[in-house]
Amino acid sequence: MLREIYVDLNNVFLSLSDAIDLANPSIACHQMRCAYIVWQLGKTAKLSKERIKRLYMAALLHDIGAMTPKDKIRLHTFEESDILAHCLRGEVLFQSVPLLAPAAPLIRHHHRNWSDCEAPIGDPDVLDAQILHLADWVERLIRRDAFILSQMEVITTQIRTMEHTVFHPDVVELFIRTSDREEFWLDLSSTRLYGLLLRNGPLRSIETPFEDIASIARVIQKLIDFRSPFTATHSAGVAECAALLTEHFGYMETEVRLMRLAGHFHDLGKLIIPNAILEKPGKLTREEFQVMKQHTYFTYEVLNSIDRLERVAEWAAFHHEKLDGTGYPFRVRAEKINTGARIMAVADIFTALTEDRPYRAGMPLDKALGILKNQADNGKIEPRVVSLLGDHAKEISQQVKATQLESMRFYTEHFTDAVLAEHQVA
Incomplete structure (x- = not known):
């Protein structure tokens, strides 16, 4: 008889996310940090558990279409001019896995500015892609050589300047309400983030x-x-x-x-x-x-x-x-x-x-x-x-x-x- 094997889904996603970001210390845990941000914003927005799970899975692997260490670093440092290519590759990879397919639209549009969106913010794909887009921006704005709490105001101010153009006002407001706690920033930059997400994240205790x-x-x-x-x-x-x-x-x-x-x-x-x-x-x-x-x-x-x-x-x-x-x-x-x-x-x-x-x-x-x-x-x-x-x-x-x-x-x-x-x- 074939023995069925079950594995902790959260454990798998976190470890593979970590692996993809091993290319350079400057991008270590980038996707994991984005996953923490979308999880917190999703809770503030009172999204359903299933939507938060979808957002979280998308965030943990959102840069899967960036194929080389050089590609990943150029994206992280805002140097990449062809932003869409890695989104399209990522979308294809997500579509090829039944478990990931529902999140494929978020991968395709996670760099789309609000001013370029044709559908309303009430569309779940639009709102969730905007949340992931903001999380990606916030994480890339963080300086790894400076104390995180000293960066709160600067990053928040920068995000506010992008309201109406890059981000919908509702998404900016979600971020402001979520990030006013020092705990948010300390968790985000913690070396224990893997463990925090493994114990408490949206996919906790799910065996697949x-x-x-x-x-x-x-x-x-x-x-x-x-x-x-x-x-x-x-x-x-x-x-x-x-x-x-x-x-x-x-x-x-x-x-x-x-x-x-x-x-x-x-x-x-x-x-x-x-x-x-x-x-x-x-x-x-x-x-x-x-x-x-x-x-x-x-x-x-x-x-x-x-x-x-x-x-x-x-x-x-x-x-x-x-x-x-x-x-x-x-x-x-x-x-x-x-x-x-x-x-x-x-x-x-x-x-x-x-x-x-x-x-x-x-x-x-x-x-x-x-x-x-x-x-x-x-x-x-x-x-x-x-x-x-x-x-x-x-x-x-x-x-x-x-x-x-x-x-x-x-x-x-x-x-x-x-x-x-x-x-x-x-």
Whole structure:
């Protein structure tokens, strides 16, 4: 019998929001802080619990369409001229997940000024998008090198000057009424904000079934992969390869599903790696490789913070560890690397070798398997997994490529510059 898995939804959203904002200390917790603001404004406005939940989920992931660390920083510092592009990408990603789809209009319009709105403020989508827009502005106005209470008056004054043009007067009034307490600002800037939202936030104590988490993981996989044509379908391929190997190993369907989840998340930490390193076609310098080494550390830290995903954290994050202890970043040896992590390591190498990249064609199966066998013979990776892969290489390779083709189709249909330009005038 298939064992159903439930995970704390608030825990998942907070941890993934945190991961997206790890790109630079200057934007750390940006989305989480916005979520706190919309939650407080929603309560002041006496919105229904369901609307507040929708606003809160939208705020926690509202910048999901900003694909690179550079994009995120430019948005945060008001330097980005093409504001709409990340809103459109975010809208598409939200629409692809049933749980997130109701909040998709808020993502599309979270930078729309009131003067550009055609619908009345009484429209729930308009009001909620305006609340998120204001929250985003407030958070970006906060200086991280100055005490928060000394900034209250300056930020409030700035928001007042934007009334009627950027924000509807009702939304500005909501903010004024909500932010007149020092507690609001101290909570907002607190290093304990994650814990505060986890304990008391709108999604507290909501357990969600595995399929909701799996659908969110597929969105995060797209966020990881689509930021660069060099790795545009890599995580999709690794997830499929790892799941198929787990199935051939004879594991139950629950473990197969968890392994696919781990595959989608395995490069989560690459969200903080600059594209200049990810897209370098040649060998990385020592300094560049040191930067790259941190990605699996952050994959582990983020996933391990989600209750009941501890196994997934190891399977996902240990894919660069070696059985002889020469891997990175944890330098663990064979006795601390479980079978799931060994499967993921082989799946990652196999997918990387056989997939096409813009600067080179994928390697033929026999050559890729030869490299894997050599690593197994030298005590780096698990020989049983390599042998199993060899027995089913053609079948696995075909299914991996089909999965990657489907992922690339989604990218070309929704994420190319031409498609985004079409949507901007729609």
